[in-house]
Amino acid sequence: GGIITQTPKFLIGQEGQKLTLKCQQNFNHDTMYWYRQDSGKGLRLIYYSITENDLQKGDLSEGYDASREKKSSFSLTVTSAQKNEMAVFLCASSMDWGGDEQYFGPGTRLTVL
Amino acid sequence: GDQVKQSPSALSLQEGTNSALRCNFSIATTTVQWFLQNPRGSLMNLFYLVPGTKENGRLKSTFNSKESYSTLHIRDAQLEDSGTYFCAAANTNTGKLTFGDGTVLTVKP
Numbered sequence: 001g002g003i004i005t006q007t008p009k010f011l012i013g014q015e016g017q018k019l020t021l022k023c024q025q026n027f028n029h030d031t032m033y034w035y036r037q038d039s040g041k042g043l044r045l046i047y048y049s050i051t052e053n054d055l056q057k058g059d060l061s062e063g064y065d066a067s068r069e070k071k072s073s074f075s076l077t078v079t080s081a082q083k084n085e086m087a088v089f090l091c092a093s094s095m096d097w098g099g100d101e102q103y104f105g106p107g108t109r110l111t112v113l
Numbered sequence: 114g115d116q117v118k119q120s121p122s123a124l125s126l127q128e129g130t131n132s133a134l135r136c137n138f139s140i141a142t143t144t145v146q147w148f149l150q151n152p153r154g155s156l157m158n159l160f161y162l163v164p165g166t167k168e169n170g171r172l173k174s175t176f177n178s179k180e181s182y183s184t185l186h187i188r189d190a191q192l193e194d195s196g197t198y199f200c201a202a203a204n205t206n207t208g209k210l211t212f213g214d215g216t217v218l219t220v221k222p
Contacts, residue, residue, distance in 0.1 A: 033210075037154075042117070042199055042212030058209070088154055099144040099203035101161040102210060107154045 002027035004105035006091050011110045015083040021076045021108045023091030032074040033092040033102065036060055043090060049074055050097045078110070085112040116140045117202050119213035126190045126220050134216045136200035138181040143205045145176045145183045150197040150215070159185070159198075190220045 004025045013019045025032065030051045035043035035058075045058030047066035055066055065077040074091060088107045094100040118137045126132055136145070147159040160167050162176040162183065171194075173186040183200055197215040204211060 040214070042214045043201075044212070045209055048209075090154075090156065098208035099205075099210075101144075101146065101158065102201075103158060104148075104156040109154070 002029075002103070004091055004093060004103060006089075006105040006108050008108060009106070011108055013078070013081045013110070013112050015081060015112060017078075017081045017112075019078040019081055019110070021078075021089050021091075021110075023074045023076075023105055024072055025074075025091075025093040025103075025105075026072060027093055027095070027103065028071070029093035029095050029103075030071070031094045031097045031100070032068065033094075034058075034064075034066060034074065034076045035090045035092065037088045037090060037107075039086070046089075047076065048097075081110075081112040083112055085110065117200065117211050117213040119198075119200055119216050121216060122214065123217045124219070126187075126194075126218065128190060128192060128220055128222050130190055131186070131188050132190065132218075133187070134185045134198055134200075134218075136183045136185075136202070136213055138183075138202045140202060140211065141205035142176075142178060142181065142202040144203045145174075146201045146203075146210070147174055147183070147185050148199045148201070149194075150199060152196065156199070187218075192220050192222060194218060195220045 033048040049068040091105040092102040160174040164178040
């Protein structure tokens with residue numbers, strides 16, 4: 001088994017601020033993902049990384065940057081927080097790319113004032 | 114249009130009863146995952162499916178790739194089954210996971 005940790009759990013930012021979310025996994029999985037979940041909706045893919053040093057845009061990448069520092073960690077940056085933005089950001093990992101089972105972290109809840 | 118459509122969007126069950134949730138896909142799908150999201154927001158893996166059926170306790174799930182749907186059956190519903198159930202389909206061509214908008218299940222005593 002393994003675990004995915006996300007920091008921070010809650011993030012409050014100001015409009016225009018650059019904000020960074022972090023994710024660590026100890027599954028030794030190759031592929032990691034960042035998703036955004038808006039209230040009452042399903043998850044949408046922001047960025048993913050098939051292996052260390054790889055970076056791929058998802059469906060919602062505009063306004064975000066990502067960085068795969070090493071195999072076990074994947075960071076997401078909100079480049080300019082939008083006022084009244086509220087969402088939960090979920091990190092996931094899977095052994096491989098292309099339909100492998102994904103496991104999720106507990107999420108970071110973002111509020112922008 | 115919606116690539117992964119879940120139904121119903123909300124469901125209320127009496128404790129001890131049975132029900133089924135459904136997911137229809139409009140994308141070519143290799144694998145399907147079902148998750149339960151608790152009120153704190155954590156996603157718990159329920160099933161990971163290639164075409165076929167799996168069973169785990171009171172839960173049973175089927176993925177029919179030819180007819181592009183998946184179902185999740187809940188037998189003898191318990192209070193702790195309450196939460197939001199999501200299905201997600203892995204696109205055959207891109208490998209990306211596309212989520213439905215979820216079914217909010219409330220089990221009442």
